[in-house]
Amino acid sequence: MSRRTRDGSVAPSVFSMENEPSDRTILVAVDFGTTYSGLAWAQTRRPDHQTTIASWPYANSRGLEGRTSDKVPTELRYKDQGYEWGFQIDDEGPRHQWFKLELDPSQSNVISDIARQFPARNALPPGYNADVKKLVTDYLTALREHAERFLQLKLPQAALRSTAIEYIITAPAVWSDAAQAKTRECAERAGMGRGDRLQIISEPEAAAIYTLDALDPHNVKIGDTFVLCDAGGGTVDLISYTVSALKPMLSVDEAASGTGSLCGSTYLNRIFEQYVIARFGENDGWDDEVIEDASKRFEELTKRRFTGNPDETFSIPVPGLMDNAKQGVQRGKFIINGDEIAQIFKPVLKEIIKLVRGQIAATSRDVKAVLLVGGFGESVYLRESLRRALGSDIEILVPANSWTAVVRGALMKGLARTNPSLNQLQVHSRRARKHYGSEWSIAYDSNIHSRSRRRWSNYHGSYRITVMHWYIKKGEPVREEETTSFHYYIHNLVSEGPPQRLSVPIAASIDPENTGAPMYWSDGVKELVKLKTDLSFIPEESIDRRTGEDGELYYNCSYDVEMTNYSASTKYQVVYKGVRYNSVEAEYI
Template sequence: MDHAASDLEKMEIGEGADRKLLIAVDFGTTFSGVAWAQTRRPDVQTIIIQWPDSTSGGLEGISSDKVPTELRYDGSDTKWGFQVDDFGPRHQWFKLDLDPSQSRGVSDLSRQYPDQHALPPGYNVSGEKLCTDYLSALRKHTEEVLKHKLPQSILKSTPIEYIITVPAVWSDIAQAKTRSCAEDAGMGKQLMIISEPEAAAIYALHAMDPHSIKIGDTFVLCDAGGGTVDLISYTVSALKPILQVEEAATGTGRLCGSTFLNRIFNKFLVDKLGLNEEWDEEVVEDAMKRFELVTKKAFRGTPGEEFVIPVPGLADDPAQGVRRGKFRMTGAEVKQIFEPVVQEVVTLVRGQIAATNKTVKAALLVGGFGQNAYLRETIRASIDPSIEVMQPPNGWTAVVRGALMKGLSVMEPTTARVKVASRSARKHYGTERMAKYDAVKHSKRPNYWDAYDGEYKVNDMDWFIKKGDPVTEEKSFKRQYHKVWPVSEGHNKAVSQDLLMSEDRDSTGAPVYKDSGDVRYLARLTADLSCIPANDLAQKTGKDGRQYYSVHYDIEMTYYSAHTKYAMVYKNVKYDSVTVEYV
């Protein structure tokens, strides 16, 4: 991507009514990024690098490829990103509150090394409000930047559509909450949601030398960020006309990003120097900045390394390694800080490689932590030496770059360079159905009398997608449903169907009944029938002699990168009138 926007600023006005502005948002746990492009100039893709800081409310306070995902409420004023200084409490990691079900949210690292300045979850304000307020500030800033990059006539006449990213392991309800927060933040109803590692893979594979890629090659992508580490694997299925890949293993993730290095370093400093009489917040701030900007990036784990940390104001203490306001750390001490975090990432990478059941060609490291040399070399030494470990260019912004590429390819398919042809279903998805009671097969199951059919029935599970099944955006899943109700009750305005899921963690297969295994309610789908006239509804006589409305209809489900679209099909007419209420 090109940071310059001069070509865009020179564009002629009025090139066509189909022009759109696409804005991709990598809503990260610790840092967020934004990229944008026009559909009429998809080759010019721009990263926003200008952010307001604590001393300036303007556009050019700080130059950075990303902005901290942090908030502070100061009376009626909301500070965000670089406006939040290092002193005092602040809201951070609130994105994770959208999906508290994720086990990674209570990892050993997060329990052992909490941030001393972070407000606890649910403190005075909900996670949804924090996410909405942050995304709103991000949106307003982005649109303000665009006012200085594009002519006003283009901004007024060009529709804006947003793309937002979510972790691969995000639950359905977390995806829905993310969409709701983004919509409430002003990002519109036409919002596209893409999984973070999928977006990163699209960019990373595009950035690779195409001559080195062959059909059948499998790649593990590790997106190691500040808070979370997400992994996913793909196998190349086609090279022309574009590179196509299929998911080789479902995504995994854990809360073990590089922020924990800072927290462990902070604890190390307190344990080492905290009893010094001159110890105060200023000492910590200067030391943390040096560790974040220099030490963390320079450490390679090679013999003889030594690092200087500023500790202004502390008295000389040769026994502690303090001299002239500086503290010398050995490479061995830095390694002790890195090891707990790096080993968790190594475990994730090894697990993902094993889950592919394929010969893996390379592990691709993206994200800010993914650019770290010690992490790269430790992973390289911990896996099969035949597997390459690579760090694609622009790794810190790979997610937002890939998300923008994906959005542009949806708007204009000719711009596609990498396509995820199929994904693996992460759960069993299905509904309960009525089946005719069989005294032998269902001897231990409760049954009930169905007056319409005049027979005993039982309920069992009908799984329309099973865990591990390949799913594509081109193929929808349909299930036919049959609802009957007495004509005397009048025209039902809606019919509902419960959607259930099973993660099948014990790998025992899809459960047969709702009350077996780990079957849980996912959502209630409600199909609106008010658009269908009563005289179009079929009427039939039941076995009990009563008149019934008898409606056969399909629920159509299309699974995308990180969201699901539902529609109702009745008499070959599709109605986008299905509402979803997640449990």
């Protein structure tokens, strides 16, 4: 179903055709998660039939049979020939886990104390025997191939051959522009399409689309603010929205920038493992099978059913351990009570409650409800713990199918793009997470500028100074598909020939202390992306000429760089004399 190109990437699906009808497309949404990933699909001609894929290959199987689950583990294990992925990997032995996070090293600050204190037992170290882009590309390839095998069983072959498949993939809202670009690159190499045929959508936005659509519209008013908490296996991500319009569709604005940390439900498993090892690790009969079986029962049953009742008890298998009445081991099992389970939950819940309170404070508004999604979001104990911590004035709402809220919302957004009448919710604006701008040459003013930074310009016949010009400032609302123009001039001596190539650095400043956008390029300003484009296509005679103050003749080339912001991606174009050129190479730093 796929073929390798000369550069080693995977060519797009053979189902895609260049001249397919625009009203007949299969959309496949991909929730590429830290610990689990999901798939959903629909046909644009039947948008009301939206389906999640819940069957996955298991053990040595490469077909659809084997395991039923709403999601599949985000794991890889390389073998002599090829690799195993997801449920194909058995419970024992090392495997590549959590490699998604390596796409964005800039998010190292979200590593919580819990993540440092409770490392994974079976995870291979970051970068072990594989480049992160290879890991992500191989895993996304496995997801794509599985989706297409699934579609082959559900749809007639003739329909598949004549219908394009387009993919929508999700990415964290807090990721850097470079990480979002790497996600797109890996998805393209995995055969999920290129350019406009591959959409990147932020995870919390996708979850919000699904969740807010599921709310009672009669209970939503303009000005209502919601905090969305996506509590997954590895990460817990939060973002806030305020309702700005109800008609013609529900519109929301970001009320606070996204936050998150590594404090998902996987850490419950790790804390439990340390608990079991500390309690029974010295017992007769202890081996790896004991911890594997105990952890599997905790993961699949105990932590999911625990409600916080101290009188609850759960039986945990510890096969092979000798009976020990003092420790409560009898016939290869022991009983864990509610108080002990609550202590396992305690450090994780403490971190999540801290994140939620921080997000509520960042909105500077009265928050109506916390919308809880994700696999961990289905935990009764987490829900009740948040209710106690936040008080009765803030509702805790959990929609149906919360574990698959992200992939369902991503599919809904993809369908709305093909048919605007299907759009149920619009994220009207997002908060800029950084200052964005570039250097700008202006006239030197001794009352404002640093004397040491001035320079003489032969063209202008005066002193000039280079300062930062911030086109977007941190915290400002940025609208969906809104274009920001960066204006530039090139003054080249005609005697040196016309400009052949542009190289434009776009800068960003995170401004963690919120001291304001700096005037000069300083330690707090980093190069975000370098835009390169070929200007040789511009006829020399069309370039304006002007005589400088030094009497020399200069090319005076005026152009704009347009930056268009999408949910989790950015598009750049060069505009020269009203003509837009797409041939811009964006090299993220």
